[in-house]
Amino acid sequence: MSVTIPDIESAETVSNGGSLRVPKTAELVANSIRRRIIQGELSEGDTLPAEAQLMEQFGISRPSLREAFRILETERLIDVKRGSRSGARVSLPKVESVSRYASYYLQASGVKVADIYEARLALEPHIVRKLAAKPSKAAIDRLSEAAERLSDYYDSDREREYMLAGAQFHSILMEVGGNATLHFLTRVLEDVTAQYQKRYVTAAIGDEARKRDRAKGVKSIKRLVELIEAGDVDGAEAHWALHLTNTNKEWGGELTLREALAG
Numbered sequence: 001m002s003v004t005i006p007d008i009e010s011a012e013t014v015s016n017g018g019s020l021r022v023p024k025t026a027e028l029v030a031n032s033i034r035r036r037i038i039q040g041e042l043s044e045g046d047t048l049p050a051e052a053q054l055m056e057q058f059g060i061s062r063p064s065l066r067e068a069f070r071i072l073e074t075e076r077l078i079d080v081k082r083g084s085r086s087g088a089r090v091s092l093p094k095v096e097s098v099s100r101y102a103s104y105y106l107q108a109s110g111v112k113v114a115d116i117y118e119a120r121l122a123l124e125p126h127i128v129r130k131l132a133a134k135p136s137k138a139a140i141d142r143l144s145e146a147a148e149r150l151s152d153y154y155d156s157d158r159e160r161e162y163m164l165a166g167a168q169f170h171s172i173l174m175e176v177g178g179n180a181t182l183h184f185l186t187r188v189l190e191d192v193t194a195q196y197q198k199r200y201v202t203a204a205i206g207d208e209a210r211k212r213d214r215a216k217g218v219k220s221i222k223r224l225v226e227l228i229e230a231g232d233v234d235g236a237e238a239h240w241a242l243h244l245t246n247t248n249k250e251w252g253g254e255l256t257l258r259e260a261l262a263g
Helices: 025-038 051-058 062-074 095-108 113-122 124-133 137-155 159-176 180-204 208-230 233-251 257-262
Strands: 014-016 019-021
Touching: 025 051, 025 062, 051 062, 095 180, 095 257, 113 124, 113 180, 113 233, 113 257, 124 159, 124 180, 124 208, 124 233, 137 159, 137 208, 159 180, 159 208, 180 233, 180 257, 208 233
Parallel strands: none
Antiparallel strands: 014 019
């Protein structure tokens, strides 16, 4: 689907280390296109007009337009196929892009793996309490389905699938909790921790102690769903806080994320 981009909107000053400067033409063009993407006026896969048409609409040169494209490409908001006649395609913001940069930042900052896991303790018990206070059939059905999928992977001794399903349960828990911001933060954390878990999982396959831990994990998650469904607010919150604490002890450690991923 090809779309029309209106002319450049009024210029705004840009802050740069406390000082103000007039933005470059390419920045104004990028701002105009970006604004329409995040406001939902442009959708995933929409094709922007051809370069010649955009140059005419914005009244800019080809180098300025291509610089604007480079800005948006860097932000992963458009995908430009070199040599293609179809023009740039819109790519909506994705959690994975944030997760990737978050991982870089946490590694560069020397953050410990245990610190990342502990962050879930500040998020998930709150949502569990909210769900138990007003349990809905839709939420219980989603959680029960995710718990059964996890149990199936345990029964068939599929460690990698089990690990991914476990991460998915946390994401579904936050999603059905109804707070989009907390769900987003959880997805970022899960994406970061998954990098570490994928390195660990190969060594864990066949480990009897690890299998026992997985069995406890399945039982604990099913128990959480029962407590939420029963409306046991305090019980559900306390149970999940303990579950996360135990999980943190298993997966966390004194290694920094940088050390864990380098090893």
